[in-house]
Amino acid sequence: MTTDARPPSSPQPPPPAPQAQPFDAPAAGAPAPTSEEAADRLRSALDLIDPGPVLPNTPISPAPSAPRPPAIPPPPAAPPRPLLPPEPLSDEPGPLRPVPARRPGRVAAAMICAVLGTGLIGGAAAGTWLDHDSDGPTATNTYTAARELWHSVPVDTLFPRTIRGTGAGPGGADREWTRVGVAPDSGCADALDPLLLTVLQPVGCARMVRATYTDATHSGVTTVGLVFTEGEPAAMAALANRFSTEKLGARSDLMPRAYPVKGTAAAAFGDKQRASWTIRVLTDAPVVVTATSGFADGRRFAAPQSAEQATAGGASGPVAESGLGHDAKGIADTVERGLRKKAAASPEPAP
Secondary structure, three states: OOOOOOOOOOOOOOOOOOOOOOOOOOOOOOOOOOHHHHHHHHHHHHHOOOOOOOOOOOOOOOOOOOOOOOOOOOOOOOOOOOOOOOOOOOOOOOOOOOOOOOOHHHHHHHHHHHHHHHHHHHHHHHHHHHHOOOOOHHHHHHHHHHHOHHHHOOHHHHOOOEEEEOOOOHHHOOEEEEEEEEEEEEOOOOOOOHHHHHHOOOOOOOEEEEEEEEEOOOOEEEEEEEEEOOOOHHHHHHHHHHHHHOOHHHOHHHOOOOOOOOOOOOOOOOHHHOOEEEEEEOOOOOEEEEEEEEEOOOOOOOOOOOHHHHOOOOOOOHHHHHOHHHHHHHHHHHHHHHHHHHHHHOOOOOO
């Protein structure tokens, strides 16, 4: 039997524990670890990690945010308005709606406006009455201004050189007349027949002007005259009424006289050649408008006819068929319109 010849010695310390090697770095030259060895090494490496203290499971709270302002409560709802009963559709009495009280200031202002408006209307009405007063000063001044037109207005204004009458001929045909002469202004003794002068005596005769025209064919001639009277509005109105009620304008013995013009188509136009005539007594001016027409060849008419009769519907006879009545009426109408227009625009004379 053999024994160990080595002397006893102190006990040997245990060999140091092998150090763990990283899992992905095996020692050089060492054989590749088996799967079991790799798992052991992984467990050993995990054991070396200090997991730290274990905390209890606590819920995760959201990050603190700014505090919200307190909600504003909505305003209290208004109480429902009571419905008014519908207005009755018949004439029977029904419930009346309350009328708002009137303000004293507005009522007083309305009353003042009403009073002022009534005063203005009354003043305007009074002015209108004064203007239409035939004896008032305004009418007298207008008459005075119109009475002076015979010498204050150019002759071409009173008696235009050419007069065109649209539709003034027989059957509505157009007519044209040319002035061939103007008589010098004169009194009425030589320009009017004695009987016509007697009829005009209540208004007097301040002055008379006349002019003679011929038609486009130079076969008809017409003398138109303006008698400027001395009468006032009341006298002129009375004379016009007499002419109307007594039909003086249709009397052949009151025909105005003709004015012949030497060296013209009206050279042979005399009192015996008068065929038609017209006389108008104006009431808005102290003027009497006259016109008389006839043929230029000097023929005479045994039965003259007034222009109003010769231009009436259905009129017949030589005067109506010849158009002489239309000549007298058409020329008188134009001269009268021009006189009225000029009289209305003429300034009133200074007092």
